[in-house]
Amino acid sequence: MVIKELYLKHFGKFTDARFELSEGIQVFYGENEYGKSTVYAFIKAMLFGLERGRGRAAQKDEFSRYEPWENPNYYAGMMRFCCGKRTFRLEREFDRYGKRATLICEDDGEELSVEDGDLDMLLGGMTAASFENAAGIGQLTAQPGQGLAAELKNCAANYYETGSGEVDFHGTMECLKEKKKAIGQKMKTIRQEQEQEAERLRIQQQYVKEELQKLERELQESRRKEKEQWEIQRKQKIQMEQEQMEQERETQRKQREQMEQRKGIPRKQQERIEQQRNYESGQQAEVWKRIFRMLLGVFLVGGVIGSLVVLLAHISLVLFLVCWCVFFLGSCLSVSIIRGMRRGGKTQSWNKTSYDNPETQSPQENPAQPLQENPTQSVWQNPARSPQENPAQLTQENPVQIAQEKLQEIQERVQRTAWLSEQVQSSMQDKQIQFRNLQEQIEEQTQPGDVYRRLTEKQKALDLAMERLSQAARQMTQAFGARLNRETSRILSEITDGACERVLVEDNLELSVIREGRKISVERLSRGMMEQVYFALRMAALNLLYTEEEMPVIFDDAFVYYDEKRLKSTLKWLSEQQRQVIIFSCQMREKEIVKQF
């Protein structure tokens, strides 16, 4: 790229100022206050635009600095330049209201668009910052020894960062990071969904658990009831046995009565037996002894027919055995007889006491038994309560029969309770299976699905891409570093006539030179030498970075510290370059030296 013409319509102190430039070295000589820096700023503003700052900073920025004192609305300029054998005409208006830029190819009249990046393309991707760093070596405002090295080091740092200048390393990394983040977000959504599903299952599981606990309590209650009812059943059985025994005795007594009547036992004796309500078997034997004695008396009183007596004795013995048989038969039959009697509505008052037995009543009154809960309760309770409610009827029941019915009811209840326990147990098993099945489902939810696995894979790929990219960038800097070292060394050697063997640009951007086999840090060199080292570095960087288009370089009072010899060899070197060189100086010597070439 070669700048051919600059026209400063209104820019800083210049109004309608026109400068024509040609290829090779161009030297602008001017005394202080001539406006050299303004021209330099103008070139920069034409190439990269001039943005007005915002707020307080705006007061001191370049826009305000070069805003025309008069007619700020005509803050504008034009530049003609040659690029790739075509000539372009670039016009810009910088003022706040009518800001615009036009770019026209003079060869064919084609209008290009600055906004769409056509100019950027012509500039080979160079930005304002990199232009300033490399192509435009402005007035070094820093005081000697104070931050000068740092300023230049910063410039050098920028070469490194952009690497080849063709790819935006940071942008690429940012792009990959964004992508990874987006994938991470997707994965998070999937995890959340899974977690929600697991939570839903857990809630379901909790319900099942609660039901299980409820059933557990029910089972305990049911078991307890069962136990109680067994106890009741046992007592009822005992009572019934007692009743039966009582009845047996009664029947026995009746049999005996009948037998005694048949034998003609004196009424007195019979009455005595009748009086004894609770006689024992021993007493029974006594009675028989008496009967025997009575028979003996009859024998003695009769005493007439001896052989008949023996016969009689035998008969009595047979009768005795028959009596016993009848007694047993009677007691066995009694149950069915009693039933028949009850059906017939016949009553017997002597049973009442057995119903008042507190033992049979106790389950009914047991406060531990919840009345309304157990459906079997009513089945059992109603008939049990009825004797109380209806005492008149009570007296009409046969105790054994009632006891037996009661026992039957109790047995039914026991069965029912046992069945209930079984039911509860079965439901519990069902719930337990449900619980575990849910557990399985929850565990399945924690396993990543296909989609999740693929996303994980992609994330890994992106990580690897970033890692390899950084690695490649490191290699690039190293390779670039080596090339930069070589290029810088070559340029420095040419302009200083081999004053030192080599320049070292190290990783942390420490610059040093190798002179007579010794490594000397750039800060320890003379001011002139130091600037020459940086000059070499800048030129080397330009050569390496912007290979597509030879950008012009601009020096603004950059050679103040150079001695004649070095200046001459530097300008000589510059004149041999393909690029356009624009030098602003307040000294005549550059102009004079250039004239000699």
Added chain:
Amino acid sequence: MRFIHIADVHLGAQPDAGSVYSAQRPQELWEAFSEVIALCEREKMDLLLIAGDLFHRQPLLRELKEVNYLFSTLSVTKVVLIAGNHDYIRKDSYYRTFSWNRNVYPLFGREPQKVFFRELDTAVYGFSYYEREIREPLYDEVCTAVENDMRYRILLAHGGDEKHIPIRREILERSEFDYIAMGHIHKPQEVIAGRALYAGALEPIDKNDVGPHGYVRGGITSHGVRTEFVPFAKREYIHLVLKVNRSMTAGALLNWMRQVVEQRGTQNLYKFILRGFRDPDITFDAEQMYLPENVLELVDETEAAYDFSNILENNRDNLIGKYIETFADCEEGSLEHQALQEGVLALMKNRME
């Protein structure tokens, strides 16, 4: 003797069937099962062989009652079943206590057992899972200990992979079994042609159970055994690969998918896999597209249409070239390849013109 062989019914499973069918899918498994029972009754089959995993998890009592009811509708057919690794006989399993209908013969023993059907002159061998996994090749021994007490012998077997009773084909082949009814592997297939078959899942259970599903219908006569696989499932999972090219856009892809779904049946469930080289500027993001409702998944395995060797040639000295070089000779489909893709894509986007 005629039989129907089913396996892996997975009653109680909740297969992924997209937004439209997922809700009704569990019920469809029951329907398919009851249709098989109806079929057995209609055709008066002699045996119904269920080679494990009738249930997806431990069956609940009511589920067993339902199944038992269905069995009870069979007037001729006798049912023989085993428990597989999914519905294995756990300590609290209802399989232990459930009382089955008279025509049901569960082989729920841990040890191999057999049931005789004298009227069919057939013995059916089998045993059930008591754990989720069995790594021992238990069928090897069953195969060597077949007795000749019945004319026809059938084995009900479940498993066939490393964790679920590994099976050796040659041992099955040498055995005296006329037919080996196998379960566990969901894809219907023949282990020994016509003699040892995986009936496959009656209905596909997982979205990777692609292809047709159904049951095996067979018969054994003195001439030997004859079997055929009968496709029966209501739905099919279909995986389709589309080779995209540079001219394919998201809209064109969507149109193509709609057409395919229309052609191959809207009752089926689809997964599309995109391969090939796409325009680097185009992305196929399932979330950005209104996929037809029975498309469960869209997997983008396309690569940006970059000619890496060409790019490398043109960028040998810059970051792009250096980056590509770090992936020298990486295999296609590997993580490296994916990283290469992603990196170059990002680099090309961030090239400074």
